[in-house]
Structures are given as C-alpha cells and as structure tokens.
Amino acid sequence: NAGVTQTPKFQVLKTGQSMTLQCAQDMNHEYMSWYRQDPGMGLRLIHYSVGAGITDQGEVPNGYNVSRSTTEDFPLRLLSAAPSQTSVYFCASRQSGGGETQYFGPGTRLLVL
Amino acid sequence: GQQVMQIPQYQHVQEGEDFTTYCNSSTTLSNIQWYKQRPGGHPVFLIQLVKSGEVKKQKRLTFQFGEAKKNSSLHITATQTTDVGTYFCAGPIQGAQKLVFGQGTRLTINP
Numbered sequence: 450n451a452g453v454t455q456t457p458k459f460q461v462l463k464t465g466q467s468m469t470l471q472c473a474q475d476m477n478h479e480y481m482s483w484y485r486q487d488p489g490m491g492l493r494l495i496h497y498s499v500g501a502g503i504t505d506q507g508e509v510p511n512g513y514n515v516s517r518s519t520t521e522d523f524p525l526r527l528l529s530a531a532p533s534q535t536s537v538y539f540c541a542s543r544q545s546g547g548g549e550t551q552y553f554g555p556g557t558r559l560l561v562l
Numbered sequence: 563g564q565q566v567m568q569i570p571q572y573q574h575v576q577e578g579e580d581f582t583t584y585c586n587s588s589t590t591l592s593n594i595q596w597y598k599q600r601p602g603g604h605p606v607f608l609i610q611l612v613k614s615g616e617v618k619k620q621k622r623l624t625f626q627f628g629e630a631k632k633n634s635s636l637h638i639t640a641t642q643t644t645d646v647g648t649y650f651c652a653g654p655i656q657g658a659q660k661l662v663f664g665q666g667t668r669l670t671i672n673p
Contacts (some may be wrong), residue, residue, distance in 0.1 A: 491663050
C-alpha cells in the first residue's frame with residue numbers, strides 16, 4: 450500500500466492564482482481531512498470528509514473548497530490564493546470512528562507571493 | 563479557538579535529561595492520541611489512550627490520560643537525539659467527527 454499520497458510536494462503561486470492540492474489514499478478509509486501547519490500554530494483542521502459525497506468545515510475553512518467524489522480522493526482547492534495561505538498542507542485519512550489511527554501524507558509546501 | 567491546548571511550546575534539554583509535555587482539553591475527550599513529527603516530516607501516530615487514568619509505556623515514553631479525561635501527558639525518560647521533533651496530542655470533538663490537534667511541543671536536544 451502506498452498509504453496517503455499528496456501532490457505536488459512544493460508549489461509557488463502568485464496572489465490570486467488558483468490551484469488544487471491532490472490527496473489520495475489506498476487504504477479504503479472513510480474519513481479524510483486536510484490540515485495546515487504554521488509555525489507555533491500546530492495543525493489546524495481545514496475541511497474533513499466522513500465518506501464519499503460528504504464534507505464539512507474544520508477550524509479554518511475560509512478560502513478553501515473540497516469535494517469527495519470517491520473514497521480514495523480528497524482534493525483541496527484554493528480559489529484565489531493569498532499570502533496568508535502560505536503554509537504546509539497535510540492530508541490525512543483513517544477509518545471512521547473517533548478512535549482510529551490517523552495516517553498523514555508527506556505534505557505540500559505552498560508559498561504564495 | 564483551539565480546544566486542545568499543549569504546553570510548553572518549546573523545550574530544549576541536554577541529552578539524558580527527562581522531558582514532559584502536557585495536553586489539556588476544554589471538554590471531556592473520548593480518547594486522546596499522541597503523534598510525533600520529525601523535522602521536515604509528517605506526523606506519525608504514537609499511541610492512543612481511552613480509559614480514565616490510563617497509563618501506557620513505550621520503552622522510554624510514558625503516556626498518561628487524566629482521571630477526568632480532559633488532560634494527558636507524555637514523559638520521555640533519559641532523552642536521546644533520536645527523540646528530537648515535535649510532539650502533538652489530538653482529541654476528537656463533536657462526536658468524534660473532528661480530530662483536533664494541540665499546538666505541539668518542539669523538543670530539541672543538546673548532545
């Protein structure tokens with residue numbers, strides 16, 4: 450199993466550009482989520498999904514959209530990038546239920562100029 | 563705001579010294595998880611505590627879950643350079659739909 454994969458690894462954007470961060474998992478996990486990590490702020494939940502067709506907002510959803518058309522994929526879209534979105538983005542997945550181990554992808558480093 | 567608080571934010575120790583990080587939640591947690599993130603890496607699951615007052619050990623690491631299930635701690639005995647990284651606690655909120663992380667404690671070690 451590849452686990453959780455993310456692409457790209459690095460990305461530089463200009464303010465106002467849009468892009469999609471890709472996330473895929475091959476563990477048949479129902480629950481997937483996106484976090485952003487900034488220095489001193491830990492991991493903050495952006496959006497999450499409890500299954501295909503179901504998404505919900507996390508702690509910091511503004512400026513981001515998600516969709517979950519399949520169990521495997523959970524892309525994160527930045528519609529109009531802002532410098533405040535410069536961060537490291539982690540995708541994670543786990544089985545449903547609150548007590549399951551969460552597996553993280555390797556992360557995407559995003560710089561918005 | 564963040565519902566899971568973690569202290570300290572940073573800790574620097576001499577190799578061989580002990581290290582402890584504390585996690586506090588504003589609400590009772592059904593369980594708490596601990597993760598370790600090496601510099602430049604991604605968070606990796608360490609352990610999960612479920613029962614009130616539970617204590618678990620992994621070699622030099624001791625994890626505790628408070629009696630009220632609102633706080634937890636991770637204690638490392640006799641740190642080694644391989645322990646360097648950021649340690650996060652995480653707890654499910656809103657009926658376990660969301661896994662929320664503390665701010666993390668970054669551990670650096672002087673060899």
